[in-house]
Amino acid sequence: MIDMAILGLLKGRAMHGYELKKELTAQLGQFWQVSYGSLYPAVRRLEKNGMVERCFPKEDIARRKNIYRITPAGEQLFTRQLCERSPVLDDARFGVRFAFFRYMTATDRVDLLERRRAYLLEMAADLKEKLRSYKEKIDDYTYRLMEHRVDTTRADIEWIDRLLAEEKLNLSSNLKGKPAS
Amino acid sequence: MIDMAILGLLKGRAMHGYELKKELTAQLGQFWQVSYGSLYPAVRRLEKNGMVERCFPKEDIARRKNIYRITPAGEQLFTRQLCERSPVLDDARFGVRFAFFRYMTATDRVDLLERRRAYLLEMAADLKEKLRSYKEKIDDYTYRLMEHRVDTTRADIEWIDRLLAEEKLNLSSNLKGKPAS
DNA sequence: GTTAGATGTATCGGACCGATATATCGAGGT
């Protein structure tokens, strides 16, 4: 996952480690934390595998900054990881992908949103089932927390639905724009 | 964190590894995942440090189940970890503690809720600040996600507020129950 | 001029994760 995030940022522009960390925290910090202990080894790993490469712009040549740029192989890997169909789409896995939504095709976007929707629905169903069957076994605090999670999950699903409606509208209007049969 | 969760469950009753994993998933799985690769080493570590000990009930003596029971030292450690004042109180760290709320004193409960509230407020403030200042720099999808996070964070805060009101009511009614000055 | 805080890279030990191996148990079918 950290690989995808790094590649996604470098797809935007070349950066060095510290910059990557700052952008990662700013853009994805709400649902996913990255430490230097993960970041620096990850960048070196990507470099070793030819997914990113160092570049030395004139103005920074004196400073000891390690500026990295994405390679074609890296672009390919990024796209593959972004659209990979994993059954688990928790907050972090969905959030990171959503941050790079603009790099996906409209159909892949709809697909991802629908898989996230299914994941949330399953969560909600599990929670409701537990609320029903465990009602006497769990303590009051746990019950309240589960109740609240059901509500927030519902809100998440409604948000997804609004996005899905818009994406599908775009899809069909693009189709209409093309010559009729 | 995994230590606290294991100790908290064993405080309820003695269990073996597989049972711990099932309960962990059932009770905390919404906001925190545990794998066997973490669980079994963690239990052994706790045993090595004298926080839990094996017990061999008659009915299970034939089966190869490793049933563990919490020790007095373990109880102490659990209580210490549960009330530890860490500045970071994200979903996982708060959720795990909330699952053991019944083991905390009323004042510690109020304290934890207030620290979680402060954490969420800071999150919301950060998000709003980013929405304001980055408005032109971030793409539309990221904007929508941040907007939604602001809403869900607000809902979380309101939920905390309801709990806080109840806890404080309990606290003051307990005081009233005691002899006046 | 020196102090403080942001910038920048790096590494360590221990903890963690996903995948996988192995084996037993009980329920169900044929």
Next chain:
DNA sequence: ACCTCGATATATCGGTCCGATACATCTAAC
């Protein structure tokens, strides 16, 4: 009686991740 399948149960491995820490520079303020 046999066979299969899923749940129960323990364990480990390589690679990855994390928190803490170290260290150096640059800039702005006082």
